Amino acid sequence: MALIVDKHRPRSLDDLTFHDELSKRLRSLAQSGDFPHILVYGPSGAGKKTRVVATLKELFGPGVEKIKIDSRVFQTSSNRxxxxxxxxxxxxxxxTPSDVGNYDxxxxxDLLKEVAQTQQVDAAAKQKFKVVVINEAEHLTRDAQAALRRTMEKYSPNLRLILLANSTANIIAPIQSRTLLIRVGAPTQQEICTVLANSAKKEGWPVLDGLNKRIAEASDRNLRRAQMMLETIHATNEKVTDGTAIPIPDWEVLVNQIAQEMVQDRSVACILKIRAKFYDLLSHCIPASDVLRSLAFALIPHVDDIMKSTVIKWAAEFDHRIKxxxxxxxxxxxxxxxxxxVYEEYLEGMAEF
Amino acid sequence: MSSFFDLKARKAAAANGTLSTSGEKQKEENPRVQPWVEKYRPKTLSDVTAQDHTTAVLQRTLQASNLPHMLFYGPPGTGKTSTILALAKELYGPEMLRSRVLELNASDERGISIVREKVKDFARMQLTNPPGGGYRARYPCPPFKIIILDEADSMTQDAQSALRRTMETYSKITRFCLICNYVTRIIDPLASRCSKFRFKSLDTGNARRRLEDIAALEDVVLAEGAVDALIRCSEGDLRKAITYLQSAARLVGATAAAAGDADEMEVDGEGEGITVKIVEDIAGVIPDATMQKLVKAIHPPKSGNAYEAVAAAVKEMVADGWSATKTMTQLYHIVVYDEMIPDIKKNRIVTVFSEMDKRLVDGANEHLSMLDLSLRISEILAGR
Structure with a gap:
């Protein structure tokens, strides 16, 4: 059984429920026969990939859905x-070039040149070019991006690129100037509610407006997370009502605990205790920068207003260092x-007054 | 015999002017599939926009038939690659181009082994004779080959040093042209062997002329102020401006008429034209209202702390997917041109900007960085 995230994923541009303007634009681009290279960016769970797949379907027809997985072997210059x-x-x-790390x-x-130099064989194909979708484009190394530059221009008759990224900060300017930038914003809470209601209806679950609203709030406008939450609730609870508690992921519970301990007990012993928890989180493959960010935001409610900006300042600083x-x-x-x-100093300063 | 006639026909075509022939040829093949950036790449040196100094020097070399090693540097989209390609075309003409010019860019393997083998082999290859007849009269065909190393700043140090001696040894029959964005990434020994040409960002007048030309050729209607918007959003990068123009034209054309011939489509779209809003949409410019919300949150309230307001504004912007780099640029402009902020505070604010830029480039979390940036500015403004 597939997760509802995948099961109810819109398959064509018509099925998309929000960002109508954007869907219209993608359709007109796909139909114009003159498709540019595009760079799709936006926060996760906003529907970037869904839109790209739908656009591909619009471009080539249902043939794109027949996919196969190829395993290829490449050889680096040092014979690895x-x-x-x-x-x-x-x-x-x-x-997903970031799979191979520095060898991307x-x-x-190799790959793009090979694709670019072969023409579309199928005479019945709608378009003469092939599309290469590059996931996680922001993780491409500088070298790989530089390699893309001229390829994009030179082989444009046979090749179109679609880059997917969470942010454009790491994409070098020459690439940005060669692509059409498409921003996919996160859906609003209202839009998330609508999608959740639709999903519930399709699954035959009762549609609960109150619950949907709370999920939408808890999901940080991340549609994927919202749908996961909905499914978890229905999987764990026999009877779902408007008041059913929304489960928080284990790791966030742990992070909240850490935050509390940090505020209550500021000692070396506490750091040691926290270290064990951090190792626990990291060994469960939670990315360190996610841990740090949630920790910072979990600390915010515990401290006074004056301290808040200091917390953010150090969180940003250490986030940079993690990278x-x-x-x-x-x-x-x-x-x-x-x-x-910092907190200790602040409290002492308060005591002096 | 047939090839002889063929040659003559081609020569006649060349006599009519290179620009129109190649343009038409491409049009016949696929009228719309080509990006305009490629389609309107300057065909001759005199077509190159806004780099008067450089083109003047190169024009002279056309007559003198001598050329130094060259190093082109400048920001993206200023015409570096276009210039050298146009020069090569004018020097050698279509037939000699292949045997006299080697173009390598970062998409080719360019490690030290390639420099040692491919480049060296090409460099020491003897010159081929230009085809007889009037070819020499039409194209100068000077007695050397050109090796273009595009995006040379992404070559490794080793590969660059391997070039040094090659450049000198074969300088009789080969000229090098290095193209890069950052001249500092080219090692000194190489840079000192080349005459350097700096390509400056395009000024508004030239960019405007070029864009209007293209729009006219493509039958795209530009609404009032659209060209200014294009230029503003592209920050002197003509390629970016042309890409935006093409995307905008696609949108306008395609929504007006879903079916029909390419040319008709554009004519049909005439009613609307490209407006400032479409351009800003495509360029991902953050709307003023959103920016103002953030700026208002940053300005500290009379009492209490700015944190809640700033956090809410930043969170919304991140969720909406506005890119942090763009936000930073726009915020920077707003803050720096704000006359209400004393200079001494601006100094400190700009330091914060520089630090955040570094962090974003290093791949730090956008949300935290933006929040930190806004909060720090807010604190500086509050005078703490």
Missing amino acids: KLEFNIVASLYHLEI RVVIQ LGSKAIFHLEGFVARFMK
Whole structure:
């Protein structure tokens, strides 16, 4: 049984429920026969991928849905072999270059050139070009992005690129100037409610407006998370009413605990206790930057207004260090220690008055 | 014999002017599929917009038939690649182009081994003779080859140093042209062997002329102020401006008439034309209302703390998917041109901006960075 996120995913541009303007624009681009390279960006759970898949269907017809997974081997200049998975249909390829880490340049160079240099064989195909979808484009290394630049121009008759990214900050300017930027914003809470109601109806669950609204609020405008929450609620509870509690993910519960401990007990012993919890989180593959961010936002309600900006300041600073450094636990603990120090000083300052 | 006639026909076509022939040829093949950036790439040196100094120097080399090694640098979309391609075309003409010019860019493998083999092989290859007849009269065909290393700043240091001696040894029959965005990434020994040409950002007048030309050729109607919007959003990057123009034209054309011939489509769209709003939409410019909300939140209230307001504004912007870099740029303009803020505070604010920019480029979390940026500005404004 598929998750409802996948089961109720809109398959064509007509089925999309929000961002009508954007869907219309994508359709007109797809129909004009002159499709540009595009860069789709927006927060996660906003429907970027769904839109891209729907656009592909609009471009090529139902043939794009017949996909197969290819495993390819690439060879780097230092003779290292790289295994790489490609999701492909007759008309498009989908790759996640960040899978191969620093060697993504090799994949981009080899694969795109190969695609670009072969013409569309199927004479009945709607378009003459093939589309390459690149997931997580913001994780492409500089080298790989540089490799994309000229390829995009040179092989434009045979190749169109669709880049998917969470933010455009890491995409180099030359690429941005060669693509059409498409922003997909997160759905509003109202829109999430509508989608949830639809999903519930399709599953034969009762449509509960109150519950939907609370889910929409708790989901941070992330539609995927909202649908997951809905499904979890229905899976764990026998009888679902408007008042059913929304389950929070385990790791967030833990993060909240950490936040509380940090505020209550500012001592070395506490840091040691927290370290065990951090390791627990990290060993469950929760990204360190997510932990840090939720921790910072969990701390905010516990501290006074004056302290809030300080908390954010250090959180941002240590987040940066996590990205640059290699061992996340140092920086997480660094943040904890820093917070405790700052908070202690603040409290002492208060006592003096 | 047939090839002889063929040649003559081609020459006649060339005599009619390179620009129109190649343009028409491409049009016949696929009228709409080509990006306009490629379609309207300058065909001759005199077509290159706004780089008067550089083109003047290069024009002279056309007559003198001598060329130094060259290093082109400047921001993206200013015509570096276009210039050298146009120059190569004018020097060699369509037939010699392939045997005399080697173009390598970052999409090609360019490690040290390639420099040692491919580049060196090409560099030491003897010159081929230009075809007889009037070809020499039409194109100068100077006695050297050109190797274009596009995006040279992404070459490794080793590969660059491997070029050094190659450049000198074969300088009799080969000229190099390095193209890069950042001249600082080219190692000194290479830079000192080249004469440098700086490509400056396009000024408004030239960009406007070019955009209007293209719009006229493509039968796109531009509404009042649309060109200004294009130029403003593209920040001197002509390629970006042309991409925006094409995307906008697609939108306008395609919504007006879903079916029909390419040209008709554009004519049908005439009623609407490209408006400022469409351009800003495509460029991802954040609407003034949203920015004002953020700015208002940043300005500290008389009493209490700005945190709640700022946090709410930032959260909304992040959820709406506005890119943090764009937000930063626009916020920067607002803050710097705000005359109510004393200079000394501006100094401190700009420092914060620079730090955040670095963080975003390093891939730090956008939400936290934006929040930190806004809060710090708010604090500075409040005088703490």
